[in-house]
Amino acid sequence: MRFYNIFFSPTGGTEKVADIVAKGTKLDAEEIDLIKEPNKLMKVKFEKKDLCLVAVPSYGGRIPSVVTDMFRKVKADGTKAILVAVFGNRMIDDTLLELQDVLEASGFVCIAGMEAVAEHSLMHQFGTGRPDQQDEKELLEFAAKIMQNSEAQRTPAFPGNRPYREYGGVPLKPVANGKCTSCGLCAKECPAGAIPLDNPKMTDKDKCISCMHCVAVCPKKARNYSKLVSFIAGLKMKKVCSSRKENKLYL
Numbered sequence: 182m183r184f185y186n187i188f189f190s191p192t193g194g195t196e197k198v199a200d201i202v203a204k205g206t207k208l209d210a211e212e213i214d215l216i217k218e219p220n221k222l223m224k225v226k227f228e229k230k231d232l233c234l235v236a237v238p239s240y241g242g243r244i245p246s247v248v249t250d251m252f253r254k255v256k257a258d259g260t261k262a263i264l265v266a267v268f269g270n271r272m273i274d275d276t277l278l279e280l281q282d283v284l285e286a287s288g289f290v291c292i293a294g295m296e297a298v299a300e301h302s303l304m305h306q307f308g309t310g311r312p313d314q315q316d317e318k319e320l321l322e323f324a325a326k327i328m329q330n331s332e333a334q335r336t337p338a339f340p341g342n343r344p345y346r347e348y349g350g351v352p353l354k355p356v357a358n359g360k361c362t363s364c365g366l367c368a369k370e371c372p373a374g375a376i377p378l379d380n381p382k383m384t385d386k387d388k389c390i391s392c393m394h395c396v397a398v399c400p401k402k403a404r405n406y407s408k409l410v411s412f413i414a415g416l417k418m419k420k421v422c423s424s425r426k427e428n429k430l431y432l
């Protein structure tokens with residue numbers, strides 16, 4: 182039996198949550214980082230006896246579109262999956278339900294899921310510093326409970342609605358500033374292919390999913406987005422995002 186920790190984590194919050202949950206299973210995990218090694222997922226032969234942790238951030242209450250595209254190319258054989266939707270202290274809306282649908286279409290059986298808070302990757306004033314110690318304790322407990330129940334084949338009722346919430350993206354698209362040396366790291370790692378390798382100073386705003394991976398990886402801090410737009414969006418969201426949201430387990 183193999184255990185895979187599969188995560189899509191442009192700015193590191195989802196990876197932090199996935200690592201805690203993986204630790205809580207007490208299994209040896211093989212990591213599949215969907216950004217650093219986008220082709221690894223397709224090369225793995227997922228077998229019935231295997232277990233996968235699949236962790237994604239919630240974007241507008243949905244899963245990032247590029248994750249759907251990646252799983253479309255996967256063929257699992259009744260492989261069990263634990264679903265993790267990570268969110269920036271607003272809410273996950275249909276994220277878990279959509280992830281369930283995408284994984285089932287690829288042959289996985291979803292045996293458990295959770296929603297977990299991490300710092301908001303666009304508006305860092307929300308969910309600041311999370312997952313924190315309290316989150317870690319809860320997530321480890323969630324993982325232990327899932328493992329006690331890991332022989333189950335039943336899919337829990339995840340929150341959300343079909344058709345899913347409409348998501349048209351956000352108007353925050355990072356661009357290069359004068360410090361850009363065209364090293365090309367952002368272009369190489371952009372999960373949406375929105376930065377041309379031969380001209381990393383450009384951003385294709387139609388392709389960009391605002392994941393902020395380019396901002397996070399740039400060694401020169403040469404990519405940023407409009408702080409004014411972010412500030413205004415933050416004011417609008419303050420009411421719904423300020424109080425501490427809980428992590429939740431679905432078994």
Ligand SMILES: Cc1cc2nc3c(=O)[nH]c(=O)nc-3n(C[C@H](O)[C@H](O)[C@H](O)COP(=O)(O)O)c2cc1C
Binds near residue numbers: 192270301393
């Ligand atoms: C484009 C975009 C849309 C987002 N939409 C939501 C949302 O609807 N609800 C929410 O609570 N957080 C939302 N967030 C915050 C992320 O879900 C959260 O910060 C997550 O931890 C980011 O994962 P990462 O650190 O692995 O990149 C959004 C973030 C981005 C970049």
